[in-house]
Structures are given as structure tokens and as C-alpha cells.
Amino acid sequence: MQSGAAPSLTTTSFLCDQKELYGLCAMLSRWLWRAVRASPSVxxxxxxxxxxxxxxxxxxxxxxxxxxxxxxxxxxxxxxxxxxGYWDGNEREDWIAMEEEDLLGDEEDDDENELLVSQAPTLQGAQYIIIVQPDVKWGPSKPRDTTADLMLSEAIALVRSVPDWVVVNSLIVSTKTPNNKYIFGKGNLQYLTEQIKYYPHATAIFLNVERISSSTEKVLEAEWGTKVFDRYTVVLNIFRLTARTREAKLQIALAEIPLLRSNLKNETAHLDQQGGGSRYIMGSGETFLEVQQRLLKEREQRIKKALEKLRKKRKLIRSQRKKREFPIISVIGYTNSGKTTLIKALTNDPRLQPRDQLFATLDVTAHGGLLPFRLPVIYVDTIGFLSQLPHNLIESFSATLEDIIHSDLLIHVRDLSHPEYVNQKKSVLAVLSGLNIPQRLLDSMIEVHNKTDIVPNRESDEGGFRVSALIGSGLEELKKRIETAVLESTGxxxxxxxxxxxxxxxxxxxxxxxxxxxxxxxxxxxxxxxxxxxxxxxxxxxxxxxx
Structure with missing residues (x-):
């Protein structure tokens, strides 16, 4: 090295400096530990x-x-x-979030990443929607506990929960035959067609029924000259926009499979008309339809396999919670009833950001809180329920909903301000009955009648706790009841x-x-x-x- 030249920083000298630094840190740690052990005050x-x-x-x-x-x-x-020992659930880095991120985190997996890409047509960008609500006047398909006006209001709320979707018109049209190919009679179908012509800028029709067949979708789109969505399609699109975690996205991918099969039938029917759908491909012995059906089946199996891995990880999380013996309280309810707002009021968790929209919460999350006697508990925020939610959609989220079954206590949050809050309770109980919830949980379930600040004079069912999670009224009595129920359920x-x-x-x-x-x-x-x-x-x- 020349005289006066700056010394070069070689890899060897850098590593030596690192070792010296580590040695100093270790020596300092030992010195601090000896000082602590020598102190009589600890x-x-x-x-x-x-x-x-x-x-x-x-x-x-x-x-x-x-x-x-x-x-x-x-x-x-x-x-x-x-x-x-002080824990109020307020830390952003609290152990509950960390344990779930560690186990359910988005670890890179090329095979699974490919499954997360939606195969169904995504309804992105601005959409100008005409909502059509069938009004069944009589027969077994007639709704017994609601009205066409109320169902139309919920359909409008669904559309408005999607960014850049606009309702340009909404119609209630009576029908005697909701299960036939055209859904409406000849006269009402013609009336609808004439009404739709007044809105040439409309990009889609939302037919507010649970599910329409591929053949019905095809004939209505031909009749009205635009895309036709059913309730399943719209809800699934909201789920896609709301999902954040790998688990939620995989569950949505599984729920898409029936929709993809339905679309496949339409596509192959179109190809058959051109003579291409029934031909064999490259001498493989399979037609185009058979190849697509096989690929869909393989995709479904791979998604289920990936979800089964996550199911096992959730089971591990539950076993870790059980070892810690922290009571688990699952908060359930109809979508947009205020579940997240209530948990935020009970825990003061800053990570929670409630939103006034349908299905704002899709990913199950856990939040730590303390009861009046300083007993630590875990509140689990769950996906909201919805009436006329297709069975396939519920089944796809079964792994997530398993957390409800393994709870120590259920809190059912109801929106007292909603005109259909009685029917919403029936919808929630109907979903719970299909999840094989233990009877002890159903018997001890606490009902919370939320949003009393909006309707302070409205009477509620007997036995419910009237609260406003937004302004905090009624929460102290609720906490005492939760504590009593937790002590009973956990022994x-x-x-x-x-x-x-x-x-x-x-x-x-x-x-x-x-x-x-x-x-x-x-x-x-x-x-x-x-x-x-x-x-x-x-x-x-x-x-x-x-x-």
C-alpha cells in the first residue's frame, strides 16, 4: 500500500470488525446480567x-x-x-396478530400464487347497473318474512359497496314463475326490455336472485343486449375486492369454480354452433369441453389442498390459544351490523378501522381485550352473513368459520336501526344451524342490539343488550355480562x-x-x-x- 493512501475496506477486515462488535455486545450483556443478579431489589x-x-x-x-x-x-x-402483566390489546404488534401472521402469513409459493389469480371475469372499472327485483306474488317461492322493497334496498346497498358502480335505475317486476327459463312472463319480460332500452349507457343488469342458470343468463343477455349478473356474481365480486389474506383469496378462488363451470357451458354451446366444441384436440381423445372440465377439476383439488394446509395451521393457532387458556369470544352477525365497531369499542385496538359498507370484513382477525376483572380474552371478528347467500359460497369459507365452533362464547350483533333486523336474525341463525355449532354455544349466546344512537326509541327483543358501539353507550353492562358468561363457559x-x-x-x-x-x-x-x-x-x- 502506498504511503498516505486510504486503507481499502476488504471483506476480511469487515468481518473482523463485525466479530469484535458482536464480542462487545455479548460482554455488555453479561455485565448487565451480573448487575441485575447482584441487586437485592428485584x-x-x-x-x-x-x-x-x-x-x-x-x-x-x-x-x-x-x-x-x-x-x-x-x-x-x-x-x-x-x-x-399489563395488556390492553392496544399494541399494533400484539402477540395475537403476530402468531397469526407467522402461521397464516403470505409465504411465497409459486404453485399457490397461481391459484390466487382469479379465473372468473372480474367486474372491474365503472359499471352502470340497472337492478331488477322479481316480486313473487304467491307459491312456494314467495318470501314469507320480507318484501320486494326491502330486498331491493339490500340489492342497491350491495351495488353501492363496489367502487365506481352506479345504480342508474331499479325496478320491481312481479312474476308467477320465478323458476322458469325466462323468470318473468312474456308480458313483463317485454316490459323490462322496453325499460332497459331507455338506458343505452347501462353496462349490466343485476337480477336480484340467488343464482341463475347458464341457459337463463344466455337468453336474457340476448334479449336485453347486455351482461346479466345474479346475486352470487355480485357478492363474489365484492369478496374479491375486500380479500386481503392468502386464505381469503383461496376461499374466493374455490367459490369461483361453480361460476367457471357455468361460463364453460355457455362457451362450449357457442363453439358447438360453430362446429368446434365437440371436436377432439390434437389427437388427445378429449374434446375441448372435457379438457376444460378436467382442468377445472384439477384447479379445484389444488385449491382444496392449499386450504387444507391453512386449516391445519388454524388448528395449530387454536391449540396454542388453548395452552394459554385465554377465552375466545367470536363476534358474529349480519353484514354491516357493527361487529368490528363493537370489538374496537371493547378492546381499543387501533388496528381496527370499521367501515360503513357490506362485507367490509372478510378476513377473520383476533384482538386482545380485558374484561372488568382484568381477565384477558380474545375477540374474533368474523365474516358477515347475508340472506340468500348461496350454499357454495358458505361452504368455501367453512375453514374460516370453524373458529366459531371452537369459541368459548358467541356474541350476536344485530343492527337495531335496520328495517329487516328481525329477518336478519333468522338469516344468521339459519347459517349457524348449518355449521354444527354446539348447542351450549347457542344457548349461552349474547345478543347485542347495536346502533341505538340512530333509533333511540325503537323497542328491541327481550334479553338483548341495547348499545351504541359508535358512541360507547351500554358497553359497561355488556362487559359485565360477557365476563359472567365467560366464567361460566370456561369453568x-x-x-x-x-x-x-x-x-x-x-x-x-x-x-x-x-x-x-x-x-x-x-x-x-x-x-x-x-x-x-x-x-x-x-x-x-x-x-x-x-x-
Whole structure:
């Protein structure tokens, strides 16, 4: 090296500097640990708990008398400069979100990434929609608990929940034969055709029925000269726009399969007219229709396989929660009833951003909160339900809805301000009945009548809790009822236990129960401890300490 030249930074010298830095850090850590061990003002348990690899704060002796839910021995995480054991579910990085991101995260998988790409025609961009609501006057298909006007209002809300979709007109048209090929009689079909001609800029017709056959879709599109959507197609498109996680996107891809099969029939029928649909392809012995059906079948199997992997991961998450013994509360209800708003009010979780639209929540999420007695619980936000939701769509989301079955408590949120809130309850209960929910959960389910700030004078069903999650009214009474129900469903009891401060009894209780209060008795060297504890843990305590 020439004199005065700057020394070159080689790879070797850089690695040596790194090693020296690591050595200094290790030495500093050992020095800090010795200083902590030498201090008489802290308690050091035999096994120092960790939270995601980081040492948790230790608790000073002179703070043992302070009532606290859990301390250093608790499985509840401590973050930053908060007191040990304090957890209000407010951290963006709380352990619930982290465990689900770790297990259900978007790990790169080329095979699965290909499945996430929608194969069905995506209804993107601006759409100018004419909504047609069939009004069945009599017969077995006539709705018993609602009216055509109310069904039309929900159809309008569905369309308006999609960005850049505009309702240009809405019509209620009576029909006697909703199940035939044309749905409407000859006269009403002609009337509809004439009405649609007044809106040449309309890009689609939303026929508000659960599902239309491929043949019906074909003849109506030919009659009206524009695309025709049914309820299934519109809801599925909303799901596509709302989905964020890999699991939700895979479930939507599975729900698309019936739609793709229906479209395939239309395409092959068109090819048959041109003489191409029935021909064999490249000597393979398969027609075009058979090849497409086989590819769809293979795609369906691959999606189900990918979902089964995620189902197993969800099962692992549930088992981890069970080990921690945190009660699970699933919040269910009709779409846009205020489920997310209620959970935000109960947990103060800043990650939750409620939106006033249908199916704003599609991905199941978990949020930590504390009940009045400082008992940590997990609230699970679920997908909203909808009337006339096709069975295939519900079946596609069965893996997600399994979380409801494994809950300790259900909260059914109802929109008291909605004109159909009675029928919405029937729709929710109908979906629950198809999920094989344990009867104990249905019997203990808490009903919350939300949005009382909009209709303060409206009477509600007996037994429900009247609240406004938006402004916070009625929440304190609700929390007390939730706590009582959780204690009953999980077999927890509130009891006072006298412990010897020289024994590990107190640290054991902090680890295995929720400590509500500690009253130290210096003259006896003991303390009276009020705890929330499961019957199993209490039995283990008495056996371990021979009390």
C-alpha cells in the first residue's frame, strides 16, 4: 500500500470488525446480567420468561402488594415501558396478530400464487347497473318474512359497496314463475326490455336472485343486449375486492369454480354452433369441453389442498390459544351490523378501522381485550352473513368459520336501526344451524342490539343488550355480562387464597391464574390473593402445595 493512501475496506477486515462488535455486545450483556443478579431489589425467577426472544421486565419486591392481573410469570406479553402483566390489546404488534401472521402469513409459493389469480371475469372499472327485483306474488317461492322493497334496498346497498358502480335505475317486476327459463312472463319480460332500452349507457343488469342458470343468463343477455349478473356474481365480486389474506383469496378462488363451470357451458354451446366444441384436440381423445372440465377439476383439488394446509395451521393457532387458556369470544352477525365497531369499542385496538359498507370484513382477525376483572380474552371478528347467500359460497369459507365452533362464547350483533333486523336474525341463525355449532354455544349466546344512537326509541327483543358501539353507550353492562358468561363457559371461579410468601405459591398463581388483588400480611409472612382461576388449575394448585 502506498504511503498516505486510504486503507481499502476488504471483506476480511469487515468481518473482523463485525466479530469484535458482536464480542462487545455479548460482554455488555453479561455485565448487565451480573448487575441485575447482584441487586437485592428485584425478584429473579428460576426461569426468566421471554416474549418473542426478548427478556421480559422484572418486578420489584416493593410492588408485590399492588393489585395486578399478571406479572413476569404470566404468559401475557409485556411491551416497552408498560408495567409487567399489563395488556390492553392496544399494541399494533400484539402477540395475537403476530402468531397469526407467522402461521397464516403470505409465504411465497409459486404453485399457490397461481391459484390466487382469479379465473372468473372480474367486474372491474365503472359499471352502470340497472337492478331488477322479481316480486313473487304467491307459491312456494314467495318470501314469507320480507318484501320486494326491502330486498331491493339490500340489492342497491350491495351495488353501492363496489367502487365506481352506479345504480342508474331499479325496478320491481312481479312474476308467477320465478323458476322458469325466462323468470318473468312474456308480458313483463317485454316490459323490462322496453325499460332497459331507455338506458343505452347501462353496462349490466343485476337480477336480484340467488343464482341463475347458464341457459337463463344466455337468453336474457340476448334479449336485453347486455351482461346479466345474479346475486352470487355480485357478492363474489365484492369478496374479491375486500380479500386481503392468502386464505381469503383461496376461499374466493374455490367459490369461483361453480361460476367457471357455468361460463364453460355457455362457451362450449357457442363453439358447438360453430362446429368446434365437440371436436377432439390434437389427437388427445378429449374434446375441448372435457379438457376444460378436467382442468377445472384439477384447479379445484389444488385449491382444496392449499386450504387444507391453512386449516391445519388454524388448528395449530387454536391449540396454542388453548395452552394459554385465554377465552375466545367470536363476534358474529349480519353484514354491516357493527361487529368490528363493537370489538374496537371493547378492546381499543387501533388496528381496527370499521367501515360503513357490506362485507367490509372478510378476513377473520383476533384482538386482545380485558374484561372488568382484568381477565384477558380474545375477540374474533368474523365474516358477515347475508340472506340468500348461496350454499357454495358458505361452504368455501367453512375453514374460516370453524373458529366459531371452537369459541368459548358467541356474541350476536344485530343492527337495531335496520328495517329487516328481525329477518336478519333468522338469516344468521339459519347459517349457524348449518355449521354444527354446539348447542351450549347457542344457548349461552349474547345478543347485542347495536346502533341505538340512530333509533333511540325503537323497542328491541327481550334479553338483548341495547348499545351504541359508535358512541360507547351500554358497553359497561355488556362487559359485565360477557365476563359472567365467560366464567361460566370456561369453568373459572373467583376465589381468595392465602399464600406463604416464602414459598413459590404466589409466583405459581401469577403464572397459572389471573391475579386480581394481593394483600400482604407482614406479621404472618403471608398474603391474601384474589384470583380468577380454572377449576383444573385450582385442583392442581391444591395438590401441588398440599392445601
Amino acid at each position: 425478584i429473579i425467577p428460576s426461569r426468566v420468561p421471554r416474549c418473542h426472544g426478548h427478556l421480559m421486565p422484572l418486578m420489584a419486591r416493593d410492588r408485590l402488594h399492588v393489585p395486578r392481573s399478571r406479572t413476569v410469570w404470566s404468559s401475557t406479553p409485556c411491551w416497552q415501558d408498560r408495567p409487567p 373459572r371461579i373467583i376465589t381468595a387464597i392465602r399464600v406463604n410468601l416464602e414459598s413459590p405459591q404466589l409466583s405459581w398463581l401469577y403464572k397459572e391464574a389471573t391475579v386480581l388483588e394481593v394483600n400482604v400480611l407482614p406479621e404472618d409472612g403471608s398474603a391474601d390473593v384474589v384470583v380468577i382461576i380454572t377449576s383444573a388449575a385450582y385442583g392442581k394448585y391444591k395438590k401441588l402445595f398440599d392445601t
